[in-house]
Structures are given as structure tokens and as C-alpha cells.
Amino acid sequence: MTYQTIEVKKLTPHIGAEIGGVDLSRPLGNQQFQEVHDALMENLVVFFRDQHLSVDQHKAFGRLFGELVVHPASPHAPEGHPEVLVIHADENSKRVAGEEWHSDVSCDAEPPMGSILYLTEIPPVGGDTLFASMYAAYEKLSDPIKRLVEGLTAVHDGEHVYRGRYGVDDRGKVFPKAEHPLVRTHPVTGKKALYVNRGFTTRIPQLSRLESDALLEMLYRHAETPEFHCRFSWQENSVAFWDNRCVQHHAMWDYYPQRRHGHRVTIKGDKPFYRA
Numbered sequence: 001m002t003y004q005t006i007e008v009k010k011l012t013p014h015i016g017a018e019i020g021g022v023d024l025s026r027p028l029g030n031q032q033f034q035e036v037h038d039a040l041m042e043n044l045v046v047f048f049r050d051q052h053l054s055v056d057q058h059k060a061f062g063r064l065f066g067e068l069v070v071h072p073a074s075p076h077a078p079e080g081h082p083e084v085l086v087i088h089a090d091e092n093s094k095r096v097a098g099e100e101w102h103s104d105v106s107c108d109a110e111p112p113m114g115s116i117l118y119l120t121e122i123p124p125v126g127g128d129t130l131f132a133s134m135y136a137a138y139e140k141l142s143d144p145i146k147r148l149v150e151g152l153t154a155v156h157d158g159e160h161v162y163r164g165r166y167g168v169d170d171r172g173k174v175f176p177k178a179e180h181p182l183v184r185t186h187p188v189t190g191k192k193a194l195y196v197n198r199g200f201t202t203r204i205p206q207l208s209r210l211e212s213d214a215l216l217e218m219l220y221r222h223a224e225t226p227e228f229h230c231r232f233s234w235q236e237n238s239v240a241f242w243d244n245r246c247v248q249h250h251a252m253w254d255y256y257p258q259r260r261h262g263h264r265v266t267i268k269g270d271k272p273f274y275r276a
């Protein structure tokens, strides 16, 4: 693909590109917006350096791609900005967001299309984020396994992920749970992506417990194949924008007790479907 208004430097053949020549704090022109969108579709996750965004500018960039959604569990949003998810770690942290491979809020009936993370404080070393192409993971399955998984669904549950996690009283709260096709067709590119993840997926309802656990474990390990991945090394004021419909990610918490801080906005998605 050729681009006129942005520079696109691929990180790996399967996934990830760094985009230059864009100031995300300003409204993008039609062509530049289209090219950023095309670069995301082509590379699955895109990165921007040296951005200086207010909360409103971050939200405005996200809204170019769709409505923003409020996280179903996190109570930590900046005053007046419920759509902003705070990503924070320091010497008092007991856990950080995203330490398990996952696709954001896949337990929702309509999981988010994309997420845009902007980090303003980073540790002196470490704190990378890993991204995995679920197109590549699907493509590299053998034909008999492709035939098997294409007919299946999987249950994604927020209960074990969110219950008790944020240190607030969540008694009586019901967290999202949904059943999705195990292979989903991307609504824009038409490509097929493997759609199960260690974070949220609990069960393949068409199989016995033993069969379901074994198949899911095989698929998770397959998705963890390094050649499907890219790894982003953050600098202060970097932005990562990933497409949850075809990407899983994993936050590396190797920098304790150092601080890492930023904000994420999350863009509404639609109901996953499978088209042969």
C-alpha cells in the first residue's frame, strides 16, 4: 500500500508499523484519516511517537473511528471523562492491566473494535507491550484444525477477570459474558482471525470439558508463536492503536517498582460473525 500524507514503517511482515508525519492533537484531514485507518487495517497495530495530547484531544482522535465505550469494570477514570481508562503501575501495584494475552473486553456481546493507549510516563527500561496477529495464527493452523474450529463457538467471561480486581465493592455487579465464533471474519478486511484468548475465554460449549480445555490450550500456545508477534518499546508520549478484532496483546510488567502511566480510550465494536 502507498501513502501520501503519512510515513509507514513496518515492524515485522505480519504485524505492527510505526507511523510518522501525523500530529494527533490536531484534527486530521480526510485523506490523512483514511490513510491512518488503512495503515491500521494493513498492519493491525500502529504506533506514533512524540505526541502531546490532552484528554479531550485523545478522545477526539478516538472518536474519528467510532463511539467511545466506558470500561465495564474499572472505576478509575479522570473526573468528567468516564470513557478514559487509566493504565498505571508503581511501587504499590499488586497487578497491572493486561498481563495475560487478551483481546480487550472480548466478554462483551459487542467487543471493542480498537483501543488507543497513550503513555506519558514510562520506566527507564522495560514495560514493552507485545502484540500478536490472529490472522497469522488462523492462517498457520493446519487444514483439519481449521475445519474443526470454524464450526465452533467459545464463551468469553468477564467474571474471573474483573471480580474484586479494582478494590471496590462489586457485590451484586454482573460482568459481561458472551459466546462468539471461534474464528471471526473481520468486517472491513474480510480476513479470518482466531478469536479465543487466555484472558477471557473459558469454554467451547460444543465440546466436553476435557476436549474444550485441551483445544483451547493448544490454540493459546499456537497464538503465542513468536513469528506472529511484534513488540513495542515505549518512549514517553508514544501512542499505540490496536485492532481488537484481529490482535491480542500482552503487557510486560518487568519494571516493578518503577512507574508507568497513561490513558486508554476504547472504540465501540460490533457483534463478531463468521463468514465462510
Ligand SMILES: O=C(O)CCC(=O)C(=O)O
Pocket (backbone or CB within 6 Å): 087, 097, 098, 099, 104, 115, 117, 128, 129, 249, 250, 251, 252, 264
Ligand atoms: O499497558 C499496556 O501496555 C497494555 C495494557 C492493556 O493490556 C490494555 O490496555 O488492554
